[in-house]
Each structure stands twice: as structure tokens, then as C-alpha cells.
Amino acid sequence: MEIHRLHYPDNFQTPTAGPFSLAIGFFDGLHIGHQTVIEAAKRKAEELGIQSAVMTFDPHPSHLFKSGTDKVGYITPYREKIRLLQDMGIDTLFIVTFNWELASLSPEAFVELFMKGLGVKHVTAGFDFTYGSKGSGTMEQMAALADGVYETTIIPKVEADAHKISSTRIRELLAQGDVEHTARLLGRPFRTVGTVIHGDKRGRQLGFPTANIASEPESLIPSNGVYAVRVLVGTTWYDGVCNVGVKPTFHDPNRKTPTVEVHIMDFEGSLYDQELSLEWIAHIRSEKKFQSIEELIEQIGKDKHTAKQLLHR
Numbered sequence: 001m002e003i004h005r006l007h008y009p010d011n012f013q014t015p016t017a018g019p020f021s022l023a024i025g026f027f028d029g030l031h032i033g034h035q036t037v038i039e040a041a042k043r044k045a046e047e048l049g050i051q052s053a054v055m056t057f058d059p060h061p062s063h064l065f066k067s068g069t070d071k072v073g074y075i076t077p078y079r080e081k082i083r084l085l086q087d088m089g090i091d092t093l094f095i096v097t098f099n100w101e102l103a104s105l106s107p108e109a110f111v112e113l114f115m116k117g118l119g120v121k122h123v124t125a126g127f128d129f130t131y132g133s134k135g136s137g138t139m140e141q142m143a144a145l146a147d148g149v150y151e152t153t154i155i156p157k158v159e160a161d162a163h164k165i166s167s168t169r170i171r172e173l174l175a176q177g178d179v180e181h182t183a184r185l186l187g188r189p190f191r192t193v194g195t196v197i198h199g200d201k202r203g204r205q206l207g208f209p210t211a212n213i214a215s216e217p218e219s220l221i222p223s224n225g226v227y228a229v230r231v232l233v234g235t236t237w238y239d240g241v242c243n244v245g246v247k248p249t250f251h252d253p254n255r256k257t258p259t260v261e262v263h264i265m266d267f268e269g270s271l272y273d274q275e276l277s278l279e280w281i282a283h284i285r286s287e288k289k290f291q292s293i294e295e296l297i298e299q300i301g302k303d304k305h306t307a308k309q310l311l312h313r
Helices: 032-048 061-065 078-087 107-116 139-144 167-175 179-186 293-311
Strands: 002-006 020-024 051-058 092-097 120-126 151-155 190-197 211-215 225-233 236-245 259-264 275-285
Touching: 020 032, 032 051, 032 120, 032 151, 051 078, 078 092, 078 190, 107 120, 107 139, 120 139, 139 151, 167 179, 179 190, 179 275, 211 275, 225 259, 225 293, 236 275, 236 293, 259 275, 275 293
Parallel strands: 002 092, 020 051, 020 120, 051 092, 120 151
Antiparallel strands: 190 211, 190 275, 211 259, 225 236, 225 275, 236 259
16 A cells, blocks of 8 residues: 655645545544445445545644644554555555645635545545535535546445444543444454553562553543453464553552553563554453452452453353
């Protein structure tokens, strides 16, 4: 997959390759609704005998318009988004910098630069995709501005459980720790990628050595609690049980920054500075404070047993 980063107005260079059948959207999560849009663009590319392409934006618009906690966290950081699009067989990915200059473009100017200027012959997007200044451009307007250069396909609302599948809904589920429901909307388990860092090594002292995972900045993790996970070490998958939280048995429960700590079953060796991938399979229990170390050790043993059952059900 070819990747082109476009930055308007500086260093805005359009590749000569093409033409393209383009799926356009932010696509955070690449959930089933997004996959429906992208697969439609792929089918149109095959029908027309042209390249398939996806256009997305970086950063999320909320990171430009808002500040602090009003900025949304990423379900799929860009490395993960790129991996998933490669797996989907997309030929070309355009990552467009979302800055004030881009946000100020009129819908007409956006179409001239990014559709006609890139050699797009077909544009596919969801029914609620907007573009241009203040999101004033719609897909209906995109079709009206085509002047015969490209055609459009609008994908209607994709639902599950009588509700629209959306990135907002997935963020809410992750905030509740509902990784099972999240996986149904994503069409795959939610994944976190991070590097193993040094922790307080208390897990080893308890008889359950753990790896502390530092995930990518601004990426989402599920709410505090204990989870059954699968862990990718190198090219091998292992079962694991993961704690997200502040470890209230040892720390002030008012501590704000949670840690991700995973016990990898049937694994021995050092993992420091290695990159691991965690797939969140099931929620086991909420985080709690224990009255003694012995009580905690007993519960960890139970959690490990429960995780094995959930991972092999």
C-alpha cells in the first residue's frame, strides 16, 4: 500500500498515480460501518479497473477545535489504522493534515483540490460525511460539484442492535469496559499496541510476573478493571490476564493515571522495550482494593483461571 501525506497549503503535492476509487472519512476505529464504505470503494475500483484508495485526516478535528479532555482519544492510532487498511487490500492511502487552512476551505475548493486534483473517478462515503468550512459540504453537494469528472456512492446508516454503529458509541463502550460489545461493532477484538516499560515489579513478588505496557499517546484503553486478553509477542500469541487501573491495594485510589499491566501465561523471559499487541477479549471484574496481600494473591489466581475459561470458551 502506497501512503501519501498531504499538507495543505504547504508541501501540497499530488501524486501522478491513479485514477482512484476513493473512500473518504476519518475512519477512527475502522468499525463495521467504515468497512462497509471502504469495501464498496474497493468493489467500484475492481469494476472500473482502477486503484482503490482511502483518504483520512490527521489529527482528529476535535484536536484542532477543542482542548484538554474535550479532545477525543483514538480507537485506532495511525499505525494501527495503516495495518488494518493494508490487511483490507487498499492500494493507496492519503493522510491529509487537518489544520486551520484545510478547515477553512469551501466545499468547492476542497473538491477541486482533493477530488479532481488527485484524479479521483469515484467517491464513496457514509451518509453523514461532511467536509469544507464548518462541515458545510455534504455528499449530495459532492455529487453536484462533480462536473462529470467523478461519480459518487453514498452508504446509508449501518446499524447493530437497532443503533447506528459509530466511533462515539465505541468510545462509550470502552469507557464502560464492555470490550465484548466493542468487538462486535469493530468486527474484531479491540487492540492496544504498546512498549513494555519498567514498573514496580510487584507482580513478580506476588508470584504473577507482569509486563507494564505504555500505549501510544492519546489512544484509548478500556476502563479500569481486569480483562482476559490475548498478547502478541513477536509472532506468537499468548493468553493473558490484564489489569487496568491504579492498583488501589498499593496506591492512593484517587490517583488519576491508570496503568496497563498484563500477566502473560506460559511465557518466560524479558520483554523490556519490546512492542506488544493486546487484544481485549472479555471483562472479568472491576478493580478493587484488597484488605491483605494474601487476599489479592488468591483473587489473581481466580482471575487467571477465569481468563483461561473465557479465552477458550
